Amino acid sequence: MVKICCIGAGYVGGPTMAVMALKCPEIEVAVVDISEPRINAWNSDRLPIYEPGLDDVVKQCRGKNLFFSTDVEKHVFESDIVFVSVNTPTKTQGLGAGKAADLTYWESAARMIADVSKSSKIVVEKSTVPVRTAEAIEKILIHNSKGIEFQILSNPEFLAEGTAIKDLYNPDRVLIGGRDTAAGQKAIEALKAVYAHWVPVEQIICTNLWSAELSKLAANAFLAQRISSVNAMSALCEATGADVTQVAHAVGTDSRIGPKFLNASVGFGGSCFQKDILNLIYICECNGLPEAANYWKQVIKVNDYQKIRFANRVVSSMFNTVSGKKIAILGFAFKKDTGDTRETPAIDVCNRLVADKAKLRIYDPQVLEEQIRKDLSMARFDWDHAVPLQQIKAEGISEQVEVVSDAYEATKDAHGLCVLTEWDEFKSLDFKKIFDHMQKPAFVFDGRNVVDAVKLREIGFIVYSIGKPLDSWLKDMPAVA
Ligand code: NAI
Numbered sequence: 001m002v003k004i005c006c007i008g009a010g011y012v013g014g015p016t017m018a019v020m021a022l023k024c025p026e027i028e029v030a031v032v033d034i035s036e037p038r039i040n041a042w043n044s045d046r047l048p049i050y051e052p053g054l055d056d057v058v059k060q061c062r063g064k065n066l067f068f069s070t071d072v073e074k075h076v077f078e079s080d081i082v083f084v085s086v087n088t089p090t091k092t093q094g095l096g097a098g099k100a101a102d103l104t105y106w107e108s109a110a111r112m113i114a115d116v117s118k119s120s121k122i123v124v125e126k127s128t129v130p131v132r133t134a135e136a137i138e139k140i141l142i143h144n145s146k147g148i149e150f151q152i153l154s155n156p157e158f159l160a161e162g163t164a165i166k167d168l169y170n171p172d173r174v175l176i177g178g179r180d181t182a183a184g185q186k187a188i189e190a191l192k193a194v195y196a197h198w199v200p201v202e203q204i205i206c207t208n209l210w211s212a213e214l215s216k217l218a219a220n221a222f223l224a225q226r227i228s229s230v231n232a233m234s235a236l237c238e239a240t241g242a243d244v245t246q247v248a249h250a251v252g253t254d255s256r257i258g259p260k261f262l263n264a265s266v267g268f269g270g271s272c273f274q275k276d277i278l279n280l281i282y283i284c285e286c287n288g289l290p291e292a293a294n295y296w297k298q299v300i301k302v303n304d305y306q307k308i309r310f311a312n313r314v315v316s317s318m319f320n321t322v323s324g325k326k327i328a329i330l331g332f333a334f335k336k337d338t339g340d341t342r343e344t345p346a347i348d349v350c351n352r353l354v355a356d357k358a359k360l361r362i363y364d365p366q367v368l369e370e371q372i373r374k375d376l377s378m379a380r381f382d383w384d385h386a387v388p389l390q391q392i393k394a395e396g397i398s399e400q401v402e403v404v405s406d407a408y409e410a411t412k413d414a415h416g417l418c419v420l421t422e423w424d425e426f427k428s429l430d431f432k433k434i435f436d437h438m439q440k441p442a443f444v445f446d447g448r449n450v451v452d453a454v455k456l457r458e459i460g461f462i463v464y465s466i467g468k469p470l471d472s473w474l475k476d477m478p479a480v481a
Contacts, residue, residue, distance in 0.1 A: 002027045004194070005079035007109050009033035009042055009068060011049055011164070011271070011340065012126060012157050013085035018057045019168040021066035023198040030067045030075040042068035050339040050366050053165035073116045080119075081191065084109050085126035085157075090275050099282035101130050101275070110137045114144035122187045125154045128272065130279055131214040134177075151187035153178045154209050156216030161270065162337035174204045177212025217280045221296055224273040226261040228302035234264035234467025235309060244467025245449065264467040266349060266420055266447030267306040269334030271342035274300055307345045310418075311352035313464055314445050316477045318416060322358035326439070328410040331421025331448075332364035332372055339366035345447070346420040347375050354400050361402045363410040365423055369403035376401060408434065416443035422450050435459045441473075 006017045009031045021029040033039050041048035043062070047055060058066070069075060076082055086105040091097050106127060113123060123141065125134060134152045141150040154177035159167040174195045178188040192204050207215070230248055237244040244264040252259035268274075277296050284293035315322050334344035341347070350360055354376070362372055376397045404410050407426065411417050411434045419426055427450050435442055435456075444456055446465045453463040462473045 002081070002194075003079040004029045004081045004083065005075040006031045006083040006085055006126070007033070007072060007076070007113075008083075008085035008087070008105075008127070009035070009038050009048075010085065010087065011051075011161060012159065013083070014042060014047070014049060015051055015054055015057075015159065015164045016085070016126065016157060016168060017083070018054065018061060018066060019165065020194065021061040021064075022057050024194060025065055027194065028065050028067075029061075030069055030079070032069050032072040032075050034070065034072065036070050039068050039070045050337075051161065051164045052337055057165060073112065076113055077116045077118065079121065081122045081124060081194070082113055083124045083126045083155075084113075088127045088129055088275075090278050096282055099278045099285075101128075101279045101282075103129065103133065103136070106133070106137070107140065110140045111144065113150075114141050117145075117148050117150075120149040120151075122151045122153060122190060124191065125152065125213070126157055128156060128216050128220070128276055128279075129154075129213060130283055131210050131217065133213060134209045149183070151178065151183055152209070153187055153191055154212035155191060156212060158216070158219065161340050162335055169198070171199060171203065174199050175207065175212050175215060176204065177207045177209040180208060217276050217283075220272055220276040221280050221299065223261055224268055224277055224303070225296075225299045227263075227265070227268045227273075228299045228306075230262045230264050230467075231267065231306045232302050234306075237264075237467040238470055241469050243469060247467075264449065265306075265345075265422075266310045266466065267303045267345040269342070269344040269346075270340065274303070274343050303345075304348075307348040308352065310345075310445065310447050310466070311349045313474070314349075314353065314416060314418060314443075315356055317443060317445075317462070317464060317474055320477075322353055322356045322415075325358055325415040326413055327353055327358045327360055328407075328414040328417040329360050329362040330364075330407055330410060330417060330419045330426055331423055332362055332367045332375075333421050333423075336421055336423045339364075339368075339371075341367055341371055341375050344375070344420075349418065349420060349447070350376055350401070354397060357400070359400050359402075361404055361410045361414065363404050363407050364421065365425060372403050373397065373401070408437075412437050413439060414442075415439045416445060418445045418447060419450055420447050422448040426450050427452075431456055431461070432459055435461060 004027055006013045013031055017029050017031045038048050086109055088101045088106060091100045091102040134154055138152050156175055176188050176191050178184040188206050195204055233247060234244040237247060248262040251257055252262045277300055281293045281296050329350060332346045333339055333341055353360060407429055442461050444451060444461045444463045449465050453465045456463050462471055464474055
């Protein structure tokens with residue numbers, strides 16, 4: 001029986017391995033992690049992450065051919081293929097701080113693999129890593145190998161949170177990079193055979209190691225760039241009376257451009273886009289390519305601009321002050337159908353409003369109060385960020401922020417409400433009821449274009465929707481970012 005072990009039971013390792021176990025019943029899959037609470041949660045009825053369809057997949061395989069364990073060394077020792085799916089955050093200190101990927105977790109996993117292995121193994125980079133990381137990993141493994149053969153493959157993950165299970169069942173492609181040697185090609189074939197259980201072989205792309213590593217960074221940079229492009233356009237739409245949804249539709253029907261990822265919003269978030277672009281920028285700079293680096297920097301700057309622009313719009317619309325005013329925040333996760341808050345635009349918007357002394361009442365269907373408080377108190381690295389984001393302090397968070405358990409409670413007596421995540425339930429709220437219990441004038445700031453602005457205006461709200469023709473109230477109240 002082929003044995004697979006995955007180091008790192010996070011948003012990628014957990015769902016990816018659960019689907020692999022489901023689709024390959026004759027393979028034993030162990031997902032290991034140094035975090036005991038995380039593994040305990042994977043072995044319980046309340047999984048550590050929320051992802052539609054995940055519970056069902058885990059229930060079908062757990063205890064049969066899918067195991068979650070903290071006994072990292074035992075499972076690595078026993079396995080033929082070791083996936084490494086540990087976190088690769090942005091470095092916060094030292095050389096490359098604020099840009100380069102921190103490979104500490106990766107290196108310690110690689111050293112441990114070398115230490116405990118007594119048989120040859122294929123080691124698969126599942127984490128997103130800087131291009132040429134495989135070379136460093138190879139050196140660590142080979143110099144500590146005691147004669148054992150290791151083949152390194154790059155197999156970046158393209159799943160999107162919120163649709164992870166669907167994406168894993170039907171990936172657009174699976175990408176496998178390996179060495180151009182006989183042993184390298186044999187390792188590629190072995191991993192290809194695993195995916196071929198459910199992915200058509202013509203969708204399994206095989207490349208050299210460096211192309212696979214760089215393709216993942218490139219894909220995330222292209223996706224984020226589309227969002228920043230449409231967001232930059234949204235500011236111009238507001239200034240000119242154009243409607244960003246109509247513009248995006250007209251642009252997206254060009255088959256060379258395509259319609260996806262053209263929704264204007266308060267900004268992109270998630271653990272990957274910013275981190276991976278920063279990493280790409282760093283790699284460009286290290287390779288003496290400042291123009292290429294500056295191009296990608298702009299994608300992040302526009303994202304910061306969009307978050308600040310939104311928060312400033314809230315303040316300027318409400319007579320330039322939100323001091324002591326109650327503002328309901330609907331949605332805190334970085335997108336719908338996930339409880340993940342890493343780099344969510346809600347953090348920046350809320351911090352900005354708190355800095356202006358607003359009182360926030362926050363509701364999100366999946367994010368726990370503890371997480372929200374932690375996110376709003378955390379110091380953030382401020383590489384090249386716009387000045388207003390750098391100066392924000394966590395003081396006053398506990399008195400100024402309340403976390404509640406539904407949207408009606410959040411909006412009661414509020415002066416304004418901000419939609420920051422596109423949860424479906426926000427589309428069908430009873431806005432008449434909400435209007436009746438809010439202070440007047442009642443403001444709605446829709447950072448995701450989910451509410452029906454026409455209907456809300458009929459009810460009596462003053463509505464701001466990103467990139468849409470401005471409410472007459474807002475026209476004379478410009479928000480300078
Ligand atoms: P995560 O933070 O949810 O999970 C990483 C896990 O690795 C943690 O549970 C941590 O305890 C564990 N870990 C760290 N060092 C370890 C060690 N030495 N031994 C055992 N366990 C260890 O991270 P996530 O979101 O799963 O991301 C993992 C990688 O996948 C990152 O490189 C990320 O960029 C990439 N990725 C993430 C996607 C996402 O949507 N979250 C999508 C595609 C790629």
